[in-house]
Amino acid sequence: MSVVAFGSEVAKAQNANMSFFITSVGPGKGGDLGGLAGADGHCQQLAQSAGASGKTWHAYLSTQGTNAVNARDRIGNGPWQNAKGIVVAKDVADLHSANNNLTKQTALTEKGEVNNGRGDTPNRHDILTGSQADGTAFPSGTDRTCGNWLSSGQGAAMVGHSDRQGLRDDEPSHSWNSSHPSRGPDGGCSQADLRSTGGDGLLYCFAVN
Numbered sequence: 001m002s003v004v005a006f007g008s009e010v011a012k013a014q015n016a017n018m019s020f021f022i023t024s025v026g027p028g029k030g031g032d033l034g035g036l037a038g039a040d041g042h043c044q045q046l047a048q049s050a051g052a053s054g055k056t057w058h059a060y061l062s063t064q065g066t067n068a069v070n071a072r073d074r075i076g077n078g079p080w081q082n083a084k085g086i087v088v089a090k091d092v093a094d095l096h097s098a099n100n101n102l103t104k105q106t107a108l109t110e111k112g113e114v115n116n117g118r119g120d121t122p123n124r125h126d127i128l129t130g131s132q133a134d135g136t137a138f139p140s141g142t143d144r145t146c147g148n149w150l151s152s153g154q155g156a157a158m159v160g161h162s163d164r165q166g167l168r169d170d171e172p173s174h175s176w177n178s179s180h181p182s183r184g185p186d187g188g189c190s191q192a193d194l195r196s197t198g199g200d201g202l203l204y205c206f207a208v209n
Contacts, residue, residue, distance in 0.1 A: 015051040015110070019207035020080035020088050022127060022162055024109040026201025031128070031146025031157045031182070031189030033203075036061060036069065039149060043205035050083070050110040052207070060177070060204035062130045062137040063148045071177070072096060072135025076208035083112035096135050102176045104163035110205070117163025118198070126159040126182070126199025133171075133178040144181060146189040154187035159199055177204075 023046055033039040039059035047057045062071040078091040088102050089095035095102075104117050104125075117125040130145035131137065138144040143155040158181055166173025166180075173179060184193025194201050 015083050015112070016053075017085060018047070018050070018052045018081065018083045018110070019055065020082055021047070021050075021110040021205050022107055022115050023203045023205060024111055024113065024115075026128075026191075026194075026203065028191060028201065030152035030186075030191040030194055030201055031149060031155060032152035033059070033061075033128075033146075033149040033201075035149050036063065036074075039203055043203065046110045047205065047207075052110070055207040056209050057205050058208050060129055060131070060135075060206060061149060062132075062135070062145065064130070064137055064143070064145050065140050065148065068137040068140075070136045071129060071131045074208070075206035080206055082106055082108045083110065084108065092135070096133070096177075100176070102162075102164070104165075107162045107176070107204075115162050115202070117161075118165040122195070122200070123198035124200045124202060125161045125163045125165070126179070126194065126197055127162050127176075127202050127204055128157050128194075128199070129160050129177045129204065130158050131160075131177050132158075133175055135177065146182075151187075151189045152191070153189055156181035156183060156188040157194075158182075159197075160204075162202075162204075 043057035160177035
């Protein structure tokens with residue numbers, strides 16, 4: 001076995017206990033994730049490719065309108081740890097508190113890599129959530145979920161900052177899950193629009209079991 005192949009197998013063995021990650025890539029269609037099912041499938045595929053098989057993965061996303069879904073209700077009970085074995089939150093309450101351990105250094109991708117943040121090129125710290133700070137859905141009306149994750153044109157998606165940094169020293173700028181809505185010349189939900197404000201259509205993924 002080559003050194004490269006051996007290193008890959010070691011990384012996958014370490015990832016077997018991973019239960020949280022940021023996607024290293026998005027589906028590529030802006031805010032159109034194929035709905036919750038498509039987003040969950042994306043998490044599942046990346047997790048399996050990284051060696052974290054045997055788990056059910058869900059994207060941290062809320063939906064709006066009839067039968068609205070809260071992101072906090074679809075990610076299991078915790079605790080959750082990254083690819084390096086570091087616990088980012090003990091449970092749902094801890095995850096949504098000021099005591100969580102989500103930082104630029106701990107909010108790693110499924111590959112165990114640090115996700116680019118403010119000051120990096122390109123900045124990719126905008127993570128799609130569609131959620132309020134407590135992990136619940138926004139009321140009906142103003143779109144905060146790119147049409148419940150089916151639009152790559154008109155609309156907007158609430159995003160969080162994975163590096164907990166923004167343009168201002170305020171709570172939204174430091175929020176991992178509810179910083180600001182997406183925007184842009186294509187309507188707010190295209191891949192180009194997401195990139196224009198410092199994102200790339202990335203997701204938070206949690207193992208629910």
